[in-house]
Amino acid sequence: MREDDLDDKVPKDDDPRCPTIPFKAMEKQRWRREWRSALIVKVLGCSFPFLVIAKRLQTIWAKCGTLQISSLTYGFYVVCFTSQFDYEQAVAGGSWRISDYYLTIRPWWRNCNPKLAKVALTMVCAKIPGLPREFINREVVERIASYIERCIKVDRATQNGDRG
Structure with missing residues (x-):
């Protein structure tokens, strides 16, 4: 069992001005379930308006189901798929681009923090x-x-x- 799956314990010296709020492991698992078919996406080298990115991703990835696209910070987006087939095609489909700018994609991860995310590799054609x-x-x-x-x-x- 991972540390993150354990129930949070409130420290005894918790600051009342900024309290720690505990969550049960079952709650965290339930909340994370929908994110298992999600990708974290970033456009390399360019910033596009949200609607441009959303429309392009809908066009290239939403073949059998629908997508829910949300903007994160630092130029990242999260894309949730209703179709497992669409998700797998997006992951394995090759190098994706918007105009001439490559997209980096990676599966969503627990406690996703775009501030700490590093783009180390991307697939190119x-x-x-x-x-x-x-x-x-x-x-x-x-x-x-x-x-x-x-x-x-x-x-x-x-x-x-x-x-x-």
């Missing part, structure tokens, strides 16, 4: 114009990607050699 046809295959693409970082996914058209 690498395009290699002019790559000769004989090099358009999974093995070559994965080798090229290994020089950038690591290959997460090769699109189907590249795997099949349908497009250059």
